Amino acid sequence: MAIDGVTRRVYVAGHGPAVIVMTEMPGISPQVARFARWVCAAGFTVYMPSLFGRDGAVPGAEEGVQVFRQTCVHADFRGLMSNRSSPVLDWLRGLARQALDECGGAGVGAIGMCFTGNFAISLMLEPAVRAPVVCQPSLPMDAPAALNMPHEELARVRQRLEREDLSVLAFRFEGDRHCRAERFAAYGAALGPRFEARELPDAAAHSEPPPFFARIVACPHSVVTAHLVDAAGHPTLAARDEILAFLERRLKGTDRVLP
Template identity: 50%
Template sequence: MGHEAALGAYTKFDFTHDRRTFPVYRRGAGPAVVVMHEMPGLHPQVIRFADRVAEAGMTVFCPSLFGQPGRPVDRGYVTATMLGVLCMRREFLVWRGDRSSPVVDWLRALARQAHGECGGKGVGAVGMCFTGGFALAMMTDPSVVAPVLSQPSLPVGRKGAPTIGVSREELSCVKGRLAAEDLSVIGLRFKSDKLVPDARFETYRRELGDRFEAIELEDEDAAPALIPPHSVLTLHLKEDGPTKAAEQRVIAFFRERTGA
């Protein structure tokens, strides 16, 4: 079973949409939350966060989009997975900021199915790092009512990075729903994180206004890890203090919006 032993409490199934198939790990009961892992994969700290969402009365759906499910993080694993993802141009738009990645269509379909199976007011969705901005683009599907953007890092390599990885049409749809349905968006980052520059959060603020709740943390709030402060809900989460408060705010947000 290998690294997947870390997911022993989960039920695994393959989900296919539009000729795309990825494995998904499911646990819990109640309204659905889609937990999208960060680089390099569905590692133990992402699973820990998903466990806490499930324990709060929701059903978590954890797609494995890259990497090895359950494998702990180390530098070699991060580097190898990063190189692999850069080659997955059919699914991930690493450099472009004017539209969402193609894999988001698959994630929207997963959210629709999860809502149909689990009920509630709608589906929560959290992306992290590479997937950080996906939850916003997923809001073009009516099932998604609670998007959380944790350290949204795409697109990479753009000076100032004011772009947010959604098309104008997608953004217009999101803004319409925020106003019409009284919804909101949470964004999280460490202020020093070069992968999530100031300009990107300023774009969220400008476009989403008071519907965007920004949670921005200092370096001293981060738990020690093998990379500089970046992963708010996972690698750099402390069990007390501001990062723990951020985790609890996200879980409460999911409970409130989904009707858990």
């Protein structure tokens, strides 16, 4: 899909209001694709851009580390910089505008995970985006209490949230070493009560995630993908259902009945 002269592969499926699903590190794994299919099944059109890694792969630990290192130093991303936005966000905002044109409706949802977690908040600078979901935002990696956005952009996001009566839905595991409590506290301070934080107990994380998550991430981390337990009544599945209900309210103006 070509936007502002830059072409990226984007997987599109489903019907209904648009939701941009941004992959976690180290790429669009089967677990990320499974989550995207759940969003489709809930009555939305998913736009899932390929940002890094091998699409559809279950990378081993070594390959995952290589993708991580390459992405950190790529010009489109700023994995180690505090108070700076990643250049890829301009392209993603263009994708949101195009998705709204193609799907119509009240607006677009944006779901970020891990490396792309905070992107969902940055996309709120684009008026088309109305339903931001932040899952374990991990940038910047070397400063647990820092944020990957300029202060002035955060202030503009807060103003919009308050002006339009919107909110940010956010998830993390309590013991996540890559998205620590300090980061959620910083977002709460910057965005106020419009930042709706959810913290799951570590015991709720899947005990046998894929190799990259077991060996390199090495802590509860990916709430709705690699560490999700697909069992009725499980806290991680409840988190998924809360996300779907949030999208339903913001993009369709209705309340989804949870199972």
